[in-house]
Amino acid sequence: MNEQLVLSVLVEDKPGVLARVSLLLARRGFNITSLAVGPTADQGLSRMTIVVNAPELEQVKKQLHKLINVVKISELDPDSSIEREIMLIRVKAAAGRRSGVLELAGIFNATAVDVAANSITFLVTGAPAKLNDFLELIRPFGVMDLVKSGRIAMRREPKARKLKAVG
Amino acid sequence: MSTITGAQALIKALEHQEVEVAFGIPGGAILPAYDPMLDARFRHVLARHEQGAGHMAAGYAWATGKVGVAVATSGPGATNLVTPLADALMDSVPMVAITGQVPTQAVGNDAFQEAYTTGITMPATKHNYFITDPEEIGPVVAESFHLAITGRPGPVLIDVPKDVLNARLEWRDPGPISMPGYRPTFEPHPRRITEAIRLIESSERPVLYVGGGIIKAGASEALRSFAEMANIPVITTLMGRGAIPDSHPNALGMPGMHGLYAATTAMQKSDLLIAVGVRFDDRVTGDPDSFAPFAKVIHADVDPAEIGKVRVPEVPIVGDARRILEGLGEGWGDRPALDIDKWWRTIEEWQRKYPLRFDQTADGPLKPQYVLTRLREMADDDAIVVSGVGQHQMWASQYWGFEQPRRWINSGGLGTMGFAVPAAIGAKAGKPGQQVIAVDGDGCFQMTCQELITAAVEKIPIKVAVFNNSAHGMVRQWQRLFYNERFSSSDLGMDLPDYVKLAEAMGCVGMRADRAEDVDEAVSRMLEIDDRPVVAEFEVDRDEMVFPMVPAGGSNDIVLTGPEDL
DSSP: OOEEEEEEEEEEOOTTHHHHHHHHHHHTTOEEEEEEEEEOSSTTEEEEEEEEEESOHHHHHHHHHTSTTEEEEEEOOGGGEEEEEEEEEEEEOOGGGHHHHHHHHHHTTOEEEEEOSSEEEEEEEEOHHHHHHHHHHHGGGOEEEEEEOOOEEEEOOOHHHHHHHHO | OOOEEHHHHHHHHHHHTTOOEEEEOOOGGGHHHHHHHTTOSSEEEEOSSHHHHHHHHHHHHHHHSSOEEEEEOSTHHHHTTHHHHHHHHHTTOOEEEEEEEOOGGGTTTTOTTOOOHHHHHGGGSSEEEEOOSGGGHHHHHHHHHHHHHSSSOOEEEEEEEHHHHHSEEOOOOOOOOOOTTOOOOOSOOHHHHHHHHHHHHTOSSEEEEEOHHHHHHTOHHHHHHHHHHHTOOEEEOGGGTTSSOTTSTTEEEOOSTTOOHHHHHHHHHOSEEEEESOOOOHHHHSSGGGSSTTOEEEEEESOGGGTTTSSOOSEEEESOHHHHHHHHHHHHTTOOOOOOHHHHHHHHHHHHHSOOOOOOOSSSOOOHHHHHHHHHHHSOTTOEEEEOSSHHHHHHHHHSOOOSTTSEEOOOSSOOTTOHHHHHHHHHHHOTTSOEEEEEEHHHHHHHTTHHHHHHHTTOOOEEEEEEOSBOHHHHHHHHHHSTTOOTTOBOOSSOSOHHHHHHHTTSEEEEEOSHHHHHHHHHHHHHOOSSOEEEEEEOOTTOOOOSBOOTTOOTTOOBOSGGGO
């Protein structure tokens, strides 16, 4: 069974880099579950957070490293990293059923960002598991549309060092 | 300050890299670059097909160790380069390909002769570039040559739109190269060397399993020295032929699908594989699950992605093959040679029992192996042999007897039929003082033989020995063995073409031999002529098969040594 790996990949911000990364993953038979790209604090560098189904972490990392524009790769262990995802979800909510939908949304801190006669669109942010829980619970009301951002993730600071920094 | 065109900058940048020769074909989008090329300090060889130009660049790189340069126009010119690029990527051949592109404003509009060259070649190159600003030309050419030749070598492509070639810029010599994502490891980690030494000194049945990495790193001397110092047998893969002289007492020759019995079996029975500059290719390992079941593995390679890809080693070493072997030599120090007489006696017994063999009778059909042994005997010691892909390639590798590195050129990983003629032209352009002999099959020859016109016009006098069995011989062999002798589409026809006339029509000398007693005369004439390319056709036994053989996907424990083993 293939494992889901979360890779944080620092790349040079050059045209075609996304194509190179996705082509390489496809070429080696690794399936991308999600991929999010954005600029970093350093000019000229972008960060890709890739969730990939792959039989073996080392091969994925080594193959990615062969790409000239890939600068650094770290694997993020869910236990020691912060993972977040954004979801926009449009739920059926005719006048009589709104309260139930809003109650559930309130528990998940989902923000209503668009309200129409028969639907509400929510913005939900959180760890992937939280988004999935919300989705499962809201599904019976009727999901009309859904968009996810793809996962972004960052390694947590080791606790000991954090305490020292505070002290 | 005066300005120059992008095209002039491109030529200047190539001169800056001390390019001696470029192989290519002009066309619309690359035309601006061909104008200043007339005055360039390097030679341009006009190929007949871009695939030919690409393999010529590869042959040049194989023979000289320098970066081969190929030039083509946009669209079909560029797509015709895809095969040579894929070939060079598989075999780690340093190459820079320059392709013209339609003008920037036409890119993406399906313009005449437009192809998405960087997209198409992304998985066929080590890296590629699309230039949008003429100022990038100098730095990108410098980076490309650096990428092509350092780390694990490979092909790099530069795609330049026509308007960028025509634009003007102020030339500056490119500064130091800075690529934050490219830092190949050169020096091996000393701790790994120590761990390797520890395994080697306690091994009883070690073998050095070495390949193309030795040739590329110039590690032959370090290899020989370490092998002698520690008393270890050396197995050279198809890509590594010549890494150690075949006449050296430690050399066991080629392993694998058509490898020598002793080489293949030594790996199977070994307790320690010292793998340097190799990638555990399926043609070497056979079924990987039953490959070398008793062996611990030390795997040294400049490309970390090769380590653990097929077989997880006990000791991984990343670095340059020469530095690794020198490191092993230094680490071995004044330790005595391994006392492994029993292992050596076992190997010698295999060598005695299962040598290469063929049976040439005086009036029987001409055997390809006989032609090769005569050719080897009569050719210069330092002749360069270039082969295509198939039976003739395996026989050439088995029978030639390589004494030095860079004397054997072939398409190993991709298995590109038609490689030999153009690659031989490239090799001869790089090494004009050495005999360059293409050993080709008739199927291969018919794929790229038009490049002999290039050889004749450009006065690059290569020699081509066509082993004509009127068939795709290896396909025929597999059909005989695995498809009930149903020879589907592998018969090339008995009488066509007339190779002598074909050679003459292309400005070469043509000759033919079909009996053993005529071989020497044909070979000596072929070797004598040095002012024109020569094609010698040898009509060989079409039923001859390559042995030893491990059927594809089979275990290396079962080596068929001849037809009687079937």
